[in-house]
Amino acid sequence: MAISKDVLKVQPSATLAMSSRTNALIAKGIDIINLTVGQPDFATPKSIQDAAIAAIQSGKASFYTPAAGLPALRQAVCDRIAIEDQVQYDPSQVIITTGAKFGLFLLFQVILNEADDVLLPEPFWVSYAEQVHLAGGNAIAVKTTGKDQKVTVADLEAARTPKTQAIVLNSPQNPSGLLYEADELRAIGEWAVAHNILIVADDIYSNLVYNGNQFTSIVSLSDAIRQQTLLVTGVSKTYAMTGWRIGFVLGDAAIIKEMSKVASHATGNPTAASQYAAIAALNGDQSEAKAMRAAFEDRLNTIYPKIQALPGFEINTKPQGAFYLFPNVKAAVVATGYANTEDFVTALLDEAHVAVVAGTAFGQPDHIRISYATSKEALLTACDRLADFMASHQK
Ligand SMILES: Cc1ncc(COP(=O)(O)O)c(C=O)c1O
Incomplete structure (x- = not known):
């Protein structure tokens, strides 16, 4: 075969x-x-389930949506990120994807050329490396020597080559549960800006932080860092919605547009009923x-x-x-x-x-x-x- x-x-x-x-x-x-x-x-909370049921029964979930997602959902994503990270995005900078996982997949397809390197600080979530390979890139595991085994600028500098196109940062992290602090993120962000390396910030666990610790998104640290970053997140973990398959990627409008183009030839849009459910999740009561x-x-x-x-x-x-x-x-x-x-x-x-x-x-x-x-x-x-x-x- x-x-x-x-x-x-x-x-x-x-x-x-x-x-x-x-x-x-x-x-x-x-x-x-x-x-x-x-x-x-x-x-999934009942109010979110009900929003999907209502969308189905009214008939509005019967149809294709734009490949990048419903305008109302893209706006809801911007509004929630503004509340949580104090950063304002425009809906043109947002794509809704079939889970954050497919958002990452599309992103690597769009930002990588043959044999580009992507730095993955250890330990890293299993899918990053395989998605990078599928996009023709090299996944470079980076040994981490910082506090609590988090990655430092020195670790990244040791791994950087002229082919380094991106770094994936995941905080809170799967599998370690560790959270990067603002000063650690700032140092990495400034390093990435200085070397024109894209930051893929996987913030999917941003709302699952415990015991008084505070989540900081790298995009909130400066305009330069935000412009260098593609923020990947979604509803799966925060709202117990893994089965609904709704994720988001936010960042440079040109990259988002290319991702939408690829998505339009792959999945088309994420399932419409799930998108209506996600609007309810993001705009509704967070209790x-x-x-x-x-x-x-x-x-x-x-x-x-x-x-x-x-x-x-x-x-x-x-x-x-x-x-x-x-x-x-x-x-x-x-x-x-x-x-x-x-x-x-x-x-x-x-x-x-x-x-x-x-x-x-x-x-x-x-x-x-x-x-x-x-x-x-x-x-x-x-x-x-x-x-x-x-x-x-x-x-
Ligand atoms: C670190 C990390 N990123 C992304 C995802 C993808 O989440 P989803 O595709 O359900 O939105 C997961 C799910 O396990 C994860 O652990």
């Missing part, structure tokens, strides 16, 4: 692969606690989103000390956002006699019946990613199971 060489090089999503293995065991009736998931476990954020905070505060107390599980800094812990488990893998993190994770699934993702896919193979986007009861049971596993398997 003739399959494109570029496509054959793409790795399947490790998180989705682990998730489907887990679901297969659950389907067999095995009581697995699934901590692989990257999505809120809440249903349910805030309640979900508070539930994640409570879960983090419950399981963090328990995960930290597991022998051989090391987390130096308490995560400040998203809904993941990313402990280094090298000592636990050694203590239990497994050859590597993958084998350790497989044993956790098969014997402890707790599913997590090995850090390899995020560029840090000594780590595992634990999602706490599940009920507190399940999280507490998972912690007990992990503790029992460690107690019974240490050599």
Whole structure:
């Protein structure tokens, strides 16, 4: 069969692969606690569901929308970003995409030429590297040496080449839950401006920040940095809307126009009913989103000390956002006699019946990613199971 060489090089999503293995065991009736998931476990708030139902029943969701999205939704995105980040965008600088994931995909298609480099500070979300490859670029993993292992200008400078076209910054970060502070972002932003490197700011977890920590978007730091940045975000995580597939990219109007052109030949517009739902989410009362954020905070505060107390599980800094812990488990893998993190994770699934993702896919193979986007009861049971596993398997 003739399959494109570029496509054959793409790795399947490790998180989705682990998730489907887990679901297969659950389907067999095995009581697995699934901590692989990257999505809120809440249903979408009812007022948002109702807006979609009304759009369907009135008939207005029956039709194509502009490829870049409904004008009212592009305006709603501008209005919400103005509230949250104190930055004013014009609707011509916004494209609505089929999830932030497809927004990133389109963006790399538009900004990369053959063999351009994109810097990905470690650890990084699995899809960036594969999307960069699919756009003909090189994904360059950048070793991070700053505070809490965040990327510094020195780390970036060591990785910069004449082919460096963009850097992807994700804060709060999947998988580590770490949040970049304003001064860290400013330094990176100024470096990118000085070298004319585009900043792809993935702010998808911006509303999931805990324990009094403050989110700063890099676009809010100066006009020069904002002009250098493509801001990627969406409704999936804030409003428990992963299944609706609505994301946004904001930035330079010429880039957004090219992305709309490519989208018009690919998906066309994102699903109209989902766009009406997203308008309700962005313009409506934010109290349910805030309640979900508070539930994640409570879960983090419950399981963090328990995960930290597991022998051989090391987390130096308490995560400040998203809904993941990313402990280094090298000592636990050694203590239990497994050859590597993958084998350790497989044993956790098969014997402890707790599913997590090995850090390899995020560029840090000594780590595992634990999602706490599940009920507190399940999280507490998972912690007990992990503790029992460690107690019974240490050599
Ligand atoms: C860091 C990061 N960016 C982007 C996305 C994509 O979100 P969506 O496509 O659901 O909008 C995810 C989802 O897991 C993510 O973790």
